[in-house]
């Protein structure tokens with residue numbers, strides 16, 4: 001204590017109310033945290049009840065702490081409600097370093113380009129299905145984006161093929177994401193700040209959160225187990241398709257990884273990957289409706305580099321800098337995850353100031369991506385910013401939206417590939433424009449997102465029309481080439 005008080009000072013921040021701490025709104029916290037950052041700087045202190053909190057509002061500070069001191073900042077705080085609902089099982093909230101390492105290793109089997117390659121034919125199949133649906137029914141573009149990513153992630157994690165929108169596993173997985181989103185809303189439950197509340201019985205007024213948390217936990221365990229058992233049964237029958245679970249249960253690694261680590265890691269491919277990646281695709285369409293000039297410029301680039309005789313592929317990414325810049329700028333202005341949490345496993349000092357062990361660290365991703373010192377006019381959607389910008393730079397949006405250091409997103413490679421491919425295909429095939437209301441006035445959708453730990457653009461309408469006759473021919477050809485009829489896929 002003597003050392004602390006003589007050599008270090010504390011971080012600036014708004015004065016907390018005694019006993020309660022600082023009060024933040026229940027929704028759109030990231031915006032309030034950014035506004036406070038403008039007053040108190042790139043790293044500042046708050047207090048929630050007795051918990052000390054540090055907010056990181058700058059990517060450089062996040063890199064200094066979470067990347068350059070990654071072993072010290074590899075933990076996430078564990079809110080009581082998350083523990084009560086069993087969501088601490090699985091990579092996202094894992095506390096045990098050995099289990100975390102194994103869980104991330106399981107996911108890495110599909111998180112790297114080589115791993116993704118094994119699913120190439122299936123990814124093409126789902127892209128073909130997506131394009132056909134977009135072509136036949138462009139009005140439901142949001143649903144098509146969600147189905148595309150849901151199908152691909154469940155295929156890669158479990159080798160499972162979704163049977164339409166009513167598929168029982170898909171609807172269980174969607175409920176699970178919703179429950180997780182509620183449970184991980186740290187500010188939403190008093191018990192996260194006053195943990196002893198959890199000892200009171202469920203029938204007392206105000207204790208209903210306990211019933212809810214146990215129900216979420218029951219559902220999480222049930223879905224994870226059901227999906228995992230399904231793969232094991234398929235393996236016994238000899239009909240299992242290539243998947244992350246099948247690979248992890250392979251003879252060579254069978255004894256090395258505990259079964260529950262495989263089971264929960266697999267289900268988190270869907271929970272971590274599906275809504276985030278489809279939110280990005282819908283965010284792209286939203287920005288194209290709002291900025292038709294940007295879409296036209298990208299189409300000119302695609303036509304010039306690729307021509308109209310074939311469709312762009314992921315392999316063309318480096319040749320399409322403007323199209324690629326659109327993806328970066330979409331993720332900068334509407335990142336699917338606005339903030340995540342960490343905590344240091346030991347005391348630390350940064351910039352001459354003291355950080356106590358188990359301080360709650362808020363990575364304000366939304367705020368970092370609107371840092372006025374780095375991005376002039378940060379609310380402006382301007383892909384041009386990224387055309388000549390070094391992709392390795394700490395302030396490049398793609399180095400921020402997936403987080404930092406040891407807990408950064410293991411699905412980044414897949415997410416970038418899927419999102420870029422869809423952006424390039426859609427721009428090459430379709431014009432995206434605004435709808436009009438009954439009086440003929442253009443409807444320009446607002447940049448509003450759902451609340452919760454994964455944000456999705458609110459439903460909006462637009463027109464998605466084929467650019468020319470060649471677009472229809474390309475979609476038909478793509479479908480004929482890549483669509484795989486049920487039952488035609490080989491087992492492992």
Ligand code: HEM
Nearest residue numbers: 091092269272273276277340402403404407408409411415
């Ligand atoms: C555009 C799409 C995506 C975005 C923006 C995104 C963003 C993030 C962020 C910000 C984190 C927290 C990082 C941190 O704490 O520093 C994270 C973690 C995670 N993501 Fe993603 N993600 C995306 C797609 C995916 C995909 C496709 C998968 C699955 C293959 C996935 C699986 C995970 C998992 C399991 C974690 C927890 C990692 C850990 O705690 O160690 N994500 N993601």
